[in-house]
Amino acid sequence: MTVAIAYAMPAEAESLIRASGAEPVESAAGVAIYRLPCGAYAYVGGVGKVNAAMSAQLVIDRLHPDMILNVGVAGCFEELPIGTLVLADEFIQHDVDTTAVGDPIGLVSTVNRVEFPADGAETVGKCLDALGVGYVTGRVATGEVFLKKGSRADWIRCTFRPLVCEMEGGAIAQVCLRNGVRFAALKSVSDHLSSENNAEEYFDFGAAMDTLNRTVLALAHELAKL
Numbered sequence: 001m002t003v004a005i006a007y008a009m010p011a012e013a014e015s016l017i018r019a020s021g022a023e024p025v026e027s028a029a030g031v032a033i034y035r036l037p038c039g040a041y042a043y044v045g046g047v048g049k050v051n052a053a054m055s056a057q058l059v060i061d062r063l064h065p066d067m068i069l070n071v072g073v074a075g076c077f078e079e080l081p082i083g084t085l086v087l088a089d090e091f092i093q094h095d096v097d098t099t100a101v102g103d104p105i106g107l108v109s110t111v112n113r114v115e116f117p118a119d120g121a122e123t124v125g126k127c128l129d130a131l132g133v134g135y136v137t138g139r140v141a142t143g144e145v146f147l148k149k150g151s152r153a154d155w156i157r158c159t160f161r162p163l164v165c166e167m168e169g170g171a172i173a174q175v176c177l178r179n180g181v182r183f184a185a186l187k188s189v190s191d192h193l194s195s196e197n198n199a200e201e202y203f204d205f206g207a208a209m210d211t212l213n214r215t216v217l218a219l220a221h222e223l224a225k226l
Helices: 010-020 048-065 121-131 151-160 168-179 198-202 205-224
Strands: 001-007 023-028 030-037 041-043 067-076 085-095 136-140 165-166 182-192
Touching: 001 010, 001 048, 001 205, 010 041, 010 067, 010 205, 030 048, 030 168, 030 205, 041 048, 048 067, 048 168, 067 085, 067 168, 067 205, 085 121, 085 168, 121 182, 136 151, 136 168, 165 182, 168 182, 182 205
Parallel strands: 001 041, 001 067, 067 182, 085 136, 136 165
Antiparallel strands: 023 030, 030 041, 067 165, 085 182
């Protein structure tokens, strides 16, 4: 199986690239692409839904992966410990609202759906189980905002019931759905939406990413065997 590991920021991918000895393949439209010795790819697509969608389509067109695995940090709506691994079972996009014309909240036009599948989650979960890595599963909310404690976060929690939130995965899930490419996402809890200082928690995400990337490197080897 050919897997492309999607990161938003260079700082998130840094420890994986260093530990794996990944080599640069190319940089296209600002998207840096690396090849791991196991045959998997990693790329840094940028922050936010537009960057995530553009880079996912670019990687699909150039590399033809069987699966895109989105990896990164996420804010948590529950009090899970920082560094907890969350395997997404589905995504919603909380910033999509065409209710004024009668649509359900979160409905994405053209594909006409609210929930986007992480159809590679079962495969990734089996590999994590085989590696003895602990994780939880849950819904992920994607949107173009770094959430903090307040009315917006409360509304998202009550409306969509996600476990974590971030800014890219839902867009990658949408691109994968339209291209017939399997999709999965593994997130590390970086901060809590109930905290008064979740931005300060977030800026300590380096340690959480180092831990996550050790798992991702082993996971990439397992997926490459399939």
